[in-house]
Amino acid sequence: MAVCARLCGVGPSRGCRRRQQRQGPAEAAAADSEPDTDPEEERIEAGAAAPAGPGPGSPPPRCSLLELPPELLVEIFASLPGTDLPSLAQVCTKFRRILHTDTIWRRRCREVLHRYRHILGLWQPDIGPYGGLLNVVVDGFFIIGWMYLPPHDPHVDDPMRFKPLFRIHLMERNAATVECMYGHRGPHHGHVQIVKKDEFSTKCNQTDHHRMAGGRQEEFRTWLREEWGRTLEDIFHEHMQELILMKFIYTSQYDNCLTYRRIYLPPSHPDDLIPPGLFKGTYGSHGLEIVMLSFHGSLARGTKVTGDPNIPAGQQTVEADLTRRIQLPEAESPHSFDALSRVILEVREQLRQEQQEQEGEGCGQEPPPSPAQPQPEPPAEGAGGELRGGEGESATTQQPPESGQPFVLPAGVSSRNEDYPRTCRMCFYGTGLIAGHGFTSPERTPGLFILFDDDRFGFIWLEFKSFSLYSRVKVTFQNADAPSPEAFDEMLKNIQALTS
Template structure:
């Protein structure tokens, strides 16, 4: 008996389209080169509508200025997909945080900024940087930043070793170091952004004057070319432990609020600056804590109080961190996450009263009055220009909300950190 062999193209188009819905865009493009029948079928816009929706969350062509989902996918979304995500800008000392996302008929690159005041409850605000959009059938990249708005921008992928970089270049150039600042505008900005306690004294205080001027210049003027490194956001952990990995806002005295990437690997919690200051610049580690070694509650007030013990205690913390990091490098990501969750679930948590100790200064008017645990920590300090960086003894204080504080024992100050909900 003769065996009838059916080939793929013998299937009705309705069934073929159902099969194609399981394929990726690269597989669909390959299939289109098999024969004219499949080539024509691949041009069915419902296929590309699915890809736009599944990969980029785009469900409508409204505002996109294109005629089909296939055109949108092939000319805009797929070629510029490398932009999407969170990036760390390489601006001397200060850095900046940029996010690119699909937004209202364009790919929008925007800078996330924290308020220059010490009010950490204020949300981050977004400042548009560039947009990839379709105009008169041309895909173009335009600048949206302040007085450069409307100028052409160039986006370029490059590499530094194994790290993929993004270069954003504008046609207008400012020399940050030589740009003159209008004193009237600077005074107005300081009074808008900073509390009266700073706004009334900064002009007669050399350090504050320089810090505020540099901060103002970094916001108002841009270099012609800025490089961005991708920020690898840590995966969520399936644990009830209040502290979660992610991007946090942190208070840093006269430097204002800075953005910190908090990661948790094994028993180590690490804070790396995404935005920084001339003392500890962006990309540097600001603190590291050990979560498997909580400080006994009866030692809260005495732990780290004796200055002569600081070097020995710091050495023990640093050695433990080094050992943990070496062990982590030998594990797979899955093993590391499982170990981290197991360790976090075993940490004893119990409510205890909290207040800022006498003689310590803090940036908040009021702090949580209850903490769950305290952990040994080390924090990085340095002179202006990141001169002579050293590690300082700290306590990491965990609050029920998942927010936390770093008590700088030698500096006798308290920094407060809360999750940035916008990212």
């Protein structure tokens, strides 16, 4: 509410421009503390309370605005033009307090934000297969679009990094200035076009501020020296994926309109294993990527918000069947990859047979007899035991142990991050999406979904003998909640269809 107040000049505004450039995304600031009494207010109240002169001919006492109920003052102030409110706030402390009422500033926000109020929220830029994550928020006198980037590979638990891409000034009443914030020289004039309710585009209007005589390669090298303080050769191998993404954004800003499509954070349900949301995950040579974890009945699905040339953004990367729980051995020493592979493939074969039976019943055919499945027995106390696949063990009926169970990667499984948790709550059969360059010949391969705690999960890819660790994105994104579960499901279908 105090942020909205600053849009019309009420409340603290000094240094807003410097602060947003220096600190990055900020929540709405609390209103400045104010004294309990105000000399001007005391003067007004004293005048209103002064007794009328004696005698029958004395004029009737005047009624002060301060005597009106606060609810009535809110309605009066809310009907005034926004440009008059700063002066009104300087009258007395009581007026300033009332002018911090949410009802007034919700109306002022609708008046000031104009048509740009539709771009507030969470967005995915259309940058080829790479995607991305953009949060558009109100910050002081501006609407700012912040691009969020994963931490440097392989530090999956590090916080997200962010950069401003564009900025919209809100000081004008009937117009707003748009600035392009990205590039090695800026800010400079830009343009925002709202294509439709859930789609908008940006473009820099001063392309000469981006270009250099040496061509694009020289431009990009100059930008690297200014932004990173290092040369392209020094950091190419260390941050290859990020450099490709940054260069794509950098060139798209002035060669084409960069389009953004709205995305939502997944809704939560009481029976979810962990809170759904955004996670940072390791993907081998592709570095760290952003994945959205959501729950759909008995399935947990991870959808890529950022992608790579093999699996583009928008595709469902991992999926866990929460009815197919796999029991790990209790031993402290690593179990073999062959044992893990065997039990996972057995679960896959079991699922295939069940699917065939269901298809046969649907066609009116007699289903083939399925072999009797032995009931799994718990390993003896103190023994290592075998990996076991649980048939029909739902996560909602099997509560995770409070202390967890030991977890060690099987011998032969590679991991970019050796600092993974050594205990886990439970494991499930899952599948992961793999494909060739350019998303060619995509297929789902079996794997193991490991739930470590509320903020981390992992996936072992049998096809590659590799392990991916995912850590929660701990950022409070504004205006990012889905209006309904149906709207979230529709959003997932739309972003997946764009890359299929």
